[in-house]
Amino acid sequence: MKKKLIALCLASATLATCLAGCGAPASTGDTSGAAVDDSTLIIAIPDEVEGCDIQQIGWENVVQSLIYEPLVEYNEDMTELLPAFAEDYEVSEDGLTITFTLPADAKFSNGDTLDAAAVKASVERFMEVSEYSTDLEAVESVEAVDETTLVYHLSAPAPYMWASLASTYGGIVDVAAAEEMGDEAFNRTPVGNGRYYVENWEQGSQITLKRNENYVSNNPEVSNTTAFETVIVRFIPDEFTRVSELQHGNVDIIYNVPSASIGELEADENVTTYRYLQTGVNYMNLQTEKGPTADPAVRQAMTYAIDRDEINLALENVVTPAYTFLSPAQTGYSKAKEDEFAQTYAYNPEKAAQILADAGYVDTDGDGIVEKDGQPLTVTMMVASDRPSMSAAAPVIQQQMKAVGIDLQISEYEAAYVKQATKDDDYEISTRNYEWSDADILYSVFTSASGYPWNDDTVTADLEYARTVNDPEARVEAYEKFSDDMAQLYKGIPLFSDNYCIAAKSSIQGLVVTNDGRSWYHDVTRAQ
Structure with a gap:
């Protein structure tokens, strides 16, 4: 990569x-x-x-x-x-x-x-x-x-x-x-x-x-x-x-700045904090070819089972919920598409449960987990232990899945291991993330250029086209089409972008931290 x-x-x-x-x-x-x-x-x-x-x-x-x-x-x-x-x-x-x-x-x-x-x-x-x-x-x-x-x-x-x-x-x-x-x-x-x-x-x-x-x-x-x-x-x-x-x-x-210290520093009159957003998204990458998530109904139900606001609350507001695969800190981002998807794919546990029921998943033994053909709907999610926000979000997601009848098991590994297992196609759900200021990062994540085994011809065509469009507005529209096509596959579930923080003495003035985290030191001075 x-x-x-x-x-x-x-x-x-x-x-x-x-x-x-x-x-x-x-x-x-x-x-x-x-x-x-x-x-x-x-x-x-x-x-x-x-x-x-x-x-x-x-x-x-x-x-x-x-x-x-x-x-x-x-x-x-x-x-x-x-x-x-x-x-x-x-x-x-x-x-x-x-x-x-x-x-x-x-x-x-x-x-x-x-x-x-x-x-x-x-x-x-x-x-x-x-x-x-x-x-x-x-x-x-x-x-x-x-x-x-x-x-x-x-x-x-x-x-x-x-x-x-x-x-x-x-x-x-x-x-x-x-x-x-x-x-x-x-x-x-x-x-x-x-x-x-x-x-x-x-x-x-x-x-x-x-x-x-x-x-x-x-x-x-x-x-x-x-x-x-x-x-x-x-x-x-x-x-x-x-x-x-x-x-x-x-x-x-x-x-x-560690998330546990942000509130403390923001309350300190001797400190100035600068927040900025991840130039990318943390997401659940779903297996589409084998195992429980090969059933599109399971992937669709999972999408509606996610309550991003609850995740953000549990993480003490150190993340920004995401419904598309781009953040506001990236070129190519569409607020209109993000707002649309926030409505279309909003948290809806009743709809998630109904999707599973319509696909034949029923809780026959009353243990709270649905089954089909005698098999409980159990899925394992690989979580990067060295990705603090994702590690903290995983138990919240686990409970949200349980609420609709899905038994989500969590296995924690270092990010490098999770990445390799995904490339080896040895996973059911893997948590992944990416960061780059341009939307073209999606070409390196959701096409064969990623090194991952999954590929979809329509999505690849969308991303190949988008990377050649010079006009900014037309480029945003190209990535909106990618979002629409990707959503129909229920291949991945965008979760959130991390909120990062830089802190300085209040006497340090003129520091500019951009939307995507670049630091401009051109005009930094120390107040006397």
Whole structure:
């Protein structure tokens, strides 16, 4: 699968131990013991980076987003593509040519020339070495017309490509420096075009970043303050230790606030919280070829047996109910279709029970579980134990199923095991999730491109068509058709999108957290 699934699993895992140095003195907040002043911003994240070269790694976080700047980026609510490193861009009417206008006299963080030829080299290296090179599979060639004009030539319209171009993975790498340093060294101290560069990486502890004096963004929604000369990113796996470090003043900003701490931090006048939504959906993936769920009536009844509001209440409002397979944080999302499905597939246990009865499922022995041909309707659901929201929701779903006569058994495994069992077709129900800012993630989940055995010709045709539609409104309509066709199969049951949280000292001002969780540090300052 692509980064969309990999990154989510890593971001949501809760680790049990705290790295050495978590209890740094309150006067510094720096695990190295060096003095820290107001020109230093300290961030705490759960996972140490696997590397800093965006083209050599499989997942990214705030570290890489500070080192690299894409050509373009989405605005806060994902409704518009804005210039970022590029000053402007233009797409031809047929969607086959994309022309970027780059700033004159731009430089990498080390002073190397950053012109169209340098960007061309970076794109070509991405297409050669990145495990996500298929994101640019439609690119036939990249042309540096002159120093400030770069042209992508495509074999077919590829609107799905913008999600990568506008992400950290679309940041510009200094290929000349990479070739001179070698891949291993460059992965530790890369040369990029973002607002900071790597000064030092203390493995198991922290990364120190220094301000890139050559950096300028062309995003019209920011003013490029970049007030902090130094950013220290500490690796603190234990989620409650991160919260404690924020409350004790040892860090300025923390990522992946545990759901149990969100209410506490929101009530703290010394803390500002930033909520954002999962760019995807957690869902129940139903077996359609064998076992109890091979009966469409069982899958349909399960759909009506789910009370998403009760799940949300049980999870203390840390999720947002979902009735379609896209969240509001993704391009291609349709609020109209979500509202329609919220009515059409609303919680209706009476209807679920009737569907089962009409299909011949009857509780003959009075134990509350329906049977057919002498067999009780028992189904096993594999749940990812390292996906906290899904693990917490599973017992609620179990009781909802029991209320309509379905005996739902829960088996918990690590997400990697659940994913592999699904690929091996060794499941009845598996809980799955995905995360990527563009609706094209559905192509990587519900077609043969996923590596899963299930495939439907109509759904595949819908998703193949949708990924070629350039007009945003027409693209939404294409994904609405997918939703309609998918719903008729009762293949999966969308449940919810996770509500994530970042927290900062109230003295930290100007931080922008977008609808899909990107952090804009352009104008972050510390109030005196």
